[in-house]
Amino acid sequence: MDVDDAHAPVAAIAAAIGEPARARMLYCLVDGRARTSTELAVVANVTPSTASVHLQRLKAERLVKVLAQGKHRYYSLERADVAAALEALSVLAGGARDRFVARTPHRLREARTCYDHIAGTLGVALHDRCTALGWLSGLSAGDATYDLTDRGLKGFEALGIDVEHARGLRRRFAFACVDWSERRPHLGGALGSALLDVALKRRWVRRDLDSRALRVTSTGCREIRARFGLEIPTPHR
Numbered sequence: 633m634d635v636d637d638a639h640a641p642v643a644a645i646a647a648a649i650g651e652p653a654r655a656r657m658l659y660c661l662v663d664g665r666a667r668t669s670t671e672l673a674v675v676a677n678v679t680p681s682t683a684s685v686h687l688q689r690l691k692a693e694r695l696v697k698v699l700a701q702g703k704h705r706y707y708s709l710e711r712a713d714v715a716a717a718l719e720a721l722s723v724l725a726g727g728a729r730d731r732f733v734a735r736t737p738h739r740l741r742e743a744r745t746c747y748d749h750i751a752g753t754l755g756v757a758l759h760d761r762c763t764a765l766g767w768l769s770g771l772s773a774g775d776a777t778y779d780l781t782d783r784g785l786k787g788f789e790a791l792g793i794d795v796e797h798a799r800g801l802r803r804r805f806a807f808a809c810v811d812w813s814e815r816r817p818h819l820g821g822a823l824g825s826a827l828l829d830v831a832l833k834r835r836w837v838r839r840d841l842d843s844r845a846l847r848v849t850s851t852g853c854r855e856i857r858a859r860f861g862l863e864i865p866t867p868h869r
Contacts, residue, residue: 648693649721653678654686657707658695662715663844664748666699666706712803715747716820722812741813743837743846749824750831751811754848754864758827759808759819761860762787768806768819778806778823788823791859792830798822 649655653676660675661667667675673683687707690696695714699706709715743754750758762768767784770777780788780795788795799805801822809820819827831837836852839845848856853864 645693645695648689648695649718651686652676653682654690657683657686658690658709658714658718661696661707661709662718662747663745664708664715665844666708668704668706672707709747712747712820712825716807716809719746719751719812720810723810723815726812726815739840739845739847740843743848745828745839745844745846746809746811746818746820748828749809749818749820750828750837750846751809751818752813752846754837754846755818756811756814756816757862757864758856758860759817761862762819765860776808776817777804778808778819778821780806780823788827791827792834793823793826795823795826798826 649658656676657672660672669683669687670680672687673680676683676686678686687696687698691698694710696707697710699708741752743750743752745751746755749755762784765783765787766781767787768778769781769784770779785795799822804821806819806821806823808817809824810816811818818824828837831846831852832839834851834855835849836855837846837848840847848864856862856864
């Protein structure tokens, strides 16, 4: 295969992401929520007509998808892998430092969504605790994919997660997603999504209305301590 032909698809995707307005649109969608072209035009600081052209380019490269609902067209990331790639690019964009100093706003750094799983300090702490408890297996050099040990299967099922259903979804089951604020992995994939669903349904965390930040509740502090052995600061009222 010709080298130029082999790298052409990568170059096309890189060019699509690399344009500043399109990059702002994509990072806005990392929270997993769909937005209209008008909303994305505001985020990207471009006119609605220019936003439409950018969104068509992103759709052509299979970075976003669109859902028509009534008079509106809602855009979201094509799949979780796109969010993971954007997070990884954020790590690269930070450059090499002798000592990492996070510059992420405090609310986002503490806990936030990365597409449809938990990121930030909380996400990394949960990932590390699951590893320490011996729940995750399979991670090796060059392979970020996880499976569950017998102990992990019992642990996640005890949280109310239907592991077999998560395995059956047409996406990666579990993987280490590099966190852009912490520069360490949190749990991504169908399993990470199921963990966020449990946390929301049981009111361990609440979504912010105006960002992808998550707020840990008093109930969440107690439950996370009891189930994972993690000490989370009690939120101020």
